[in-house]
Amino acid sequence: MSHHSQKKEPSVPFLFPKAQSKSFLSLLASLLLLSSLLHYPPTVSFKISLSGMVILLNMNKGNLLILGDFSGKVRIAISPDFYSAKYEAILDRFQSAYAVSGDAVLTKPFCLLCKWEKEGCGQLLMLAHPLHVKLLSRDDCDITILDDFIYRSIDGDLVGVVGDAWVLKPDPIPVTEIVTALCRDVEGLESVAIEDYSPCHYGRMIARAARLAVIAEEVHSLKGYLLLPSS
Numbered sequence: 001m002s003h004h005s006q007k008k009e010p011s012v013p014f015l016f017p018k019a020q021s022k023s024f025l026s027l028l029a030s031l032l033l034l035s036s037l038l039h040y041p042p043t044v045s046f047k048i049s050l051s052g053m054v055i056l057l058n059m060n061k062g063n064l065l066i067l068g069d070f071s072g073k074v075r076i077a078i079s080p081d082f083y084s085a086k087y088e089a090i091l092d093r094f095q096s097a098y099a100v101s102g103d104a105v106l107t108k109p110f111c112l113l114c115k116w117e118k119e120g121c122g123q124l125l126m127l128a129h130p131l132h133v134k135l136l137s138r139d140d141c142d143i144t145i146l147d148d149f150i151y152r153s154i155d156g157d158l159v160g161v162v163g164d165a166w167v168l169k170p171d172p173i174p175v176t177e178i179v180t181a182l183c184r185d186v187e188g189l190e191s192v193a194i195e196d197y198s199p200c201h202y203g204r205m206i207a208r209a210a211r212l213a214v215i216a217e218e219v220h221s222l223k224g225y226l227l228l229p230s231s
Contacts, residue, residue, distance in 0.1 A: 080149070099124060127161070128145075142163055145159060
């Protein structure tokens with residue numbers, strides 16, 4: 001008579017009293033990191049005891065399942081630095097509010113208003129792209145930029161921004177600078193000899209000349225015509 005024993009999935013118990021400062025979301029992030037570092041199997045279960053309430057988490061091939069009676073939203077955040085309590089404190093402070101949608105509104109020329117619809121109480125913490133950070137106008141909206149709350153990404157450093165309405169305004173460029181740059185680009189276009197008349201290469205050159213003409217017309221400095229050099 002043979003007996004087949006079923007291999008149990010690893011179960012990690014956690015007990016978090018109310019007085020402890022670690023948040024539920026940072027705990028979940030730590031569990032995800034722990035499962036990857038320990039090379040757990042595709043399906044792994046964790047057991048959490050939080051203020052007397054037991055929550056079972058089951059991660060199956062990237063899906064996070066909560067087993068048992070639980071009603072609510074689960075948020076997961078990865079700290080920029082797991083060894084710094086400063087980042088964890090920031091995540092704990094803004095853990096209640098989260099964005100559910102956003103609108104972009106053109107209120108005035110050269111100005112873009114980004115409004116985030118949020119749920120939960122408290123202030124909203126979002127991450128801004130480096131270009132957004134450069135264009136954010138602190139004087140036109142109630143925001144706080146957390147310059148030392150940074151996530152690394154392939155597009156650059158993503159910076160934390162507190163506030164549910166952003167105003168993006170580029171720095172105004174004097175028309176004289178545009179005209180100077182336009183003249184320089186036109187001179188560069190005239191100095192290029194046409195060696196390839198293929199639709200791809202020649203078409204790009206015509207498109208560039210057309211864009212310069214549109215810019216010149218916009219700044220009211222269209223003088224004559226922008227002619228392609230003859231061969």
